[in-house]
Amino acid sequence: MSEWTRKGGPPDPQWYPAVKRRDLIAKGYVGELSTHSRGSTVDVAIAHADRESAPKPACGAPDADTLDFGTGFDCFDPTSETAHRQLAGGAAANRRKLVEAMRAGGFKNYAREWWHFTLADEPFPKQRFDFPVRAE
Secondary structure, three states, X not given: OHHHHHOOXXXXXXXXXXXXXXXXXXXXXXXXXXXXXXXXXXXOOOOOOOOOXXXXXXXXXXXXXXXXXXXXXXXXXXXXXXXXXXXOOOHHHHHHHHHHHHHHOOEEEXXXXXXXXXXXXXXXXXXXOOOOOOOO
16 A cells, blocks of 8 residues: 555545545555554444445445445545544444444544554554465
8 A cells, every 4th residue: 555655646536535645644544554464453334234224425435234424434535534523414423333332342443534443452563464365
């Protein structure tokens, strides 16, 4: 991701509508070294089979099975901040519900991304794991 951001480029309406690609690291949307590579960070949402699913988001990855969180996953925009003040419908309540559930499970939220959670007492806070992934 770091190398990709350095290539630059204009804002992208689906993924980072108000930020230039080369600014994604500086603005905190992309980590120079991903916390996911430590094995203690996950991206999650809530879905209920008995509820209406979220509309296709204006920004980020659509997921027809999740509740409405105001944006899709990986929308690098201020509207993705967990406590963003101008959310339509039940998106703010859904974000609070997700944060509370994950906190109860021992995870802390990254405030810039409503979907991003790291284990509070992660076993390898400084270690990055890098290994080849092969399709077999």
